[in-house]
Amino acid sequence: MSRPVRVAAVGLGRWANVLADAYTRSDEVELVSCFSRSPGKREAFAKRYGTGQDASLEALLARDDLDGVIVTVPNDQHAAVIEQAAAAGKHAFVEKPIAVTLEDARRIERAVERAGVVFTCGHSARRLGGLRKIKAMMTSGEIGEVSVIEAVFANERGLQIEPGNWRGDPEKAPGGPLTQLGIHQIDNLQYLLGPVVRVATFGKPMYTRVENDTVNVTVLEFERGPMAYLGTNWACPGVFSLNVYGTTADLFYQLDFSWWSNSDVTDQHSSLTKRAFARATDDPDDFELTDVAVDIPRVDHLRDEVEEFARAVRGDTEAEVDARVATRNVAVMLAAVRSSREGRIVEVAELLD
Amino acid sequence: MSRPVRVAAVGLGRWANVLADAYTRSDEVELVSCFSRSPGKREAFAKRYGTGQDASLEALLARDDLDGVIVTVPNDQHAAVIEQAAAAGKHAFVEKPIAVTLEDARRIERAVERAGVVFTCGHSARRLGGLRKIKAMMTSGEIGEVSVIEAVFANERGLQIEPGNWRGDPEKAPGGPLTQLGIHQIDNLQYLLGPVVRVATFGKPMYTRVENDTVNVTVLEFERGPMAYLGTNWACPGVFSLNVYGTTADLFYQLDFSWWSNSDVTDQHSSLTKRAFARATDDPDDFELTDVAVDIPRVDHLRDEVEEFARAVRGDTEAEVDARVATRNVAVMLAAVRSSREGRIVEVAELLD
Numbered sequence: 001m002s003r004p005v006r007v008a009a010v011g012l013g014r015w016a017n018v019l020a021d022a023y024t025r026s027d028e029v030e031l032v033s034c035f036s037r038s039p040g041k042r043e044a045f046a047k048r049y050g051t052g053q054d055a056s057l058e059a060l061l062a063r064d065d066l067d068g069v070i071v072t073v074p075n076d077q078h079a080a081v082i083e084q085a086a087a088a089g090k091h092a093f094v095e096k097p098i099a100v101t102l103e104d105a106r107r108i109e110r111a112v113e114r115a116g117v118v119f120t121c122g123h124s125a126r127r128l129g130g131l132r133k134i135k136a137m138m139t140s141g142e143i144g145e146v147s148v149i150e151a152v153f154a155n156e157r158g159l160q161i162e163p164g165n166w167r168g169d170p171e172k173a174p175g176g177p178l179t180q181l182g183i184h185q186i187d188n189l190q191y192l193l194g195p196v197v198r199v200a201t202f203g204k205p206m207y208t209r210v211e212n213d214t215v216n217v218t219v220l221e222f223e224r225g226p227m228a229y230l231g232t233n234w235a236c237p238g239v240f241s242l243n244v245y246g247t248t249a250d251l252f253y254q255l256d257f258s259w260w261s262n263s264d265v266t267d268q269h270s271s272l273t274k275r276a277f278a279r280a281t282d283d284p285d286d287f288e289l290t291d292v293a294v295d296i297p298r299v300d301h302l303r304d305e306v307e308e309f310a311r312a313v314r315g316d317t318e319a320e321v322d323a324r325v326a327t328r329n330v331a332v333m334l335a336a337v338r339s340s341r342e343g344r345i346v347e348v349a350e351l352l353d
Numbered sequence: 354m355s356r357p358v359r360v361a362a363v364g365l366g367r368w369a370n371v372l373a374d375a376y377t378r379s380d381e382v383e384l385v386s387c388f389s390r391s392p393g394k395r396e397a398f399a400k401r402y403g404t405g406q407d408a409s410l411e412a413l414l415a416r417d418d419l420d421g422v423i424v425t426v427p428n429d430q431h432a433a434v435i436e437q438a439a440a441a442g443k444h445a446f447v448e449k450p451i452a453v454t455l456e457d458a459r460r461i462e463r464a465v466e467r468a469g470v471v472f473t474c475g476h477s478a479r480r481l482g483g484l485r486k487i488k489a490m491m492t493s494g495e496i497g498e499v500s501v502i503e504a505v506f507a508n509e510r511g512l513q514i515e516p517g518n519w520r521g522d523p524e525k526a527p528g529g530p531l532t533q534l535g536i537h538q539i540d541n542l543q544y545l546l547g548p549v550v551r552v553a554t555f556g557k558p559m560y561t562r563v564e565n566d567t568v569n570v571t572v573l574e575f576e577r578g579p580m581a582y583l584g585t586n587w588a589c590p591g592v593f594s595l596n597v598y599g600t601t602a603d604l605f606y607q608l609d610f611s612w613w614s615n616s617d618v619t620d621q622h623s624s625l626t627k628r629a630f631a632r633a634t635d636d637p638d639d640f641e642l643t644d645v646a647v648d649i650p651r652v653d654h655l656r657d658e659v660e661e662f663a664r665a666v667r668g669d670t671e672a673e674v675d676a677r678v679a680t681r682n683v684a685v686m687l688a689a690v691r692s693s694r695e696g697r698i699v700e701v702a703e704l705l706d
Contacts (some may be wrong), residue, residue, distance in 0.1 A: 014637070014638070122658045145588075147567075148568060148570060148584060150503070150505070150584060154598060154603075157637070159600060200376065202551075202553070204578075206498075207500065207600050215500045217568040217581070219500060219554070219571065225559065226568075227555050227568065227570045229570050229584060231501060231582060232599055233501055235498075236500065236501075236600060236602075237603050237628050237642055239598070239603060245507060245584075247509075247512060247560050250592060256642060258642045277509075284367070284510070285614040289591055289611045344697065344698060345553065345696055347700065
């Protein structure tokens with residue numbers, strides 16, 4: 001292996017730590033510096049990971065011992081930070097969603113293309129062992145032809161949001177859990193079924209003190225025919241599930257959300273079940289279904305995404321989730337928000353034209 | 354107990370036998386006769402259950418040893434048969450759906466009201482032990498406030514429908530599995546959450562030789578606030594599931610569809626799991642969820658619905674699923690079909706006005 005790719009963390013909130021826990025386990029990446037506007041956060045992060053720190057983004061980007069940045073600043077600051085990084089010739093990994101507006105997503109697309117730097121967006125969920133296995137089972141034909149996928153991502157966050165928090169602001173987190181959680185499952189759905197063409201969403205604030213949506217239900221139709229349901233909820237104990245309905249088998253995937261942030265063991269706390277006919281006859285009352293547990297390969301999803309970024313920086317691979325893929329996810333998310341707000345079915349093309 | 358209520362089976366297809374298997378286990382009901390246009394079916398049914406038979410519906414309804422009829426003729430003949438039965442002063446139990454048009458449903462409502470006979474519709478699924486338990490847990494508050502319910506009913510029927518079969522006809526089975534399977538879950542959803550106000554549905558024929566829909570995905574919004582998803586599918590191995598998202602707990606209910614027609618043991622082949630916090634802290638990465646199996650009371654759902662009908666005939670109770678309730682289910686089903694066909698969100702009130 002060539003030398004590790006040298007990265008710096010930009011934005012040092014909770015998720016920067018969760019991610020750094022994962023990628024500092026890797027030999028392919030070396031964390032050399034960090035930046036946040038808050039000196040306290042810089043100090044704590046630098047100490048925790050034994051890394052350098054820079055007092056400004058300009059100083060950090062001027063370093064010649066730096067290949068790329070790991071960006072976890074708030075969603076609406078992604079575009080500005082990545083434009084600056086790209087202009088300085090630094091590669092960029094950004095936490096999902098790439099942006100919360102298509103204008104910002106396109107600014108990022110243009111900036112990284114113009115600078116010729118590597119860009120990837122942190123849709124880690126498609127890297128989970130269960131998702132990789134589901135994709136392989138769909139591709140091999142062992143569950144027949146797929147008609148529907150149901151994806152749910154839920155936690156209790158909306159019950160606790162304080163008024164004034166950005167998560168409660170419909171501009172900063174449009175659709176609430178649709179932006180913050182749903183974007184993961186939208187990526188999974190487009191990863192498994194290709195582009196979404198239209199969506200219908202009902203959403204509203206429920207059991208919360210903020211004005212933003214905390215619960216949404218969405219149906220989606222895909223270009224190649226299948227349909228899907230997306231449930232996103234900030235008003236219940238955590239759920240991350242994905243069910244696939246095939247002509248010869250159904251798949252039921254569940255992940256224990258307690259282990260979401262412990263990416264080295266998330267797959268250990270997941271289950272995938274395959275349901276098929278054990279016996280079938282011409283008599284609709286005489287058959288037997290059987291549920292069988294499917295082995296899941298183990299992947300450290302948060303480490304895996306940063307390692308792939310490093311390999312792409314070295315030119316050994318292409319980023320799986322590039323700016324175009326990430327922008328397509330945002331378009332579906334914003335189509336769902338528009339559907340909910342305007343009370344009508346929305347074509348994704350409306351937003352992309 | 355007073356003497357058993359005397360019933361006759363009208364329509365002697367597969368489901369008439371499944372139902373009779375269940376209600377002939379009861380002491381509250383006595384099967385005295387049967388009718389079908391097919392003499393072979395009459396002969397076989399009369400022999401199987403040791404009951405009389407009548408060569409015409411008129412002759413059957415003229416019997417003075419008969420209290421009520423158990424109607425399982427095709428959906429589009431329900432209204433005519435029940436009008437005739439009611440006019441003859443006979444009480445009527447009809448298999449779901451009450452009808453496939455609101456005109457027919459209202460003919461039935463008027464006929465039974467005018468005649469003052471007992472009427473009930475066979476929405477047996479709400480009688481399953483799991484559904485009764487979920488309702489009790491929602492009412493007691495032990496899962497907090499409910500935001501979303503997801504209900505799925507699926508089987509492989511659409512893969513096998515021969516061209517020309519009534520199930521493949523969009524007029525006789527509008528929406529395909531939405532009518533034939535979804536109506537059960539629509540009843541469950543309105544039983545648990547009250548009236549639906551609007552729906553959005555995508556549906557289409559998939560992996561079938563007929564022109565009718567075989568797959569539909571629907572989102573629903575309820576008058577009292579919560580939302581739901583309904584998945585109905587004729588293109589996969591059987592699934593009957595219902596998930597409830599509450600502010601303090603989630604419930605996951607699954608029924609092994611292999612045992613659907615064996616109503617005395619359906620509940621034994623079901624599971625209900627409650628997910629709640631075992632431990633929670635202010636740190637969003639430090640908590641623990643726990644899944645606990647919930648005991649399900651055992652109910653013979655197909656026997657239970659006919660026994661309730663018998664008790665209502667004796668005046669000991671009121672029918673839980675009367676014509677009004679059953680018609681409300683059809684209205685939601687037809688709103689979903691309209692949404693799918695017209696590509697727009699549909700208010701249920703549009704159909705009821």
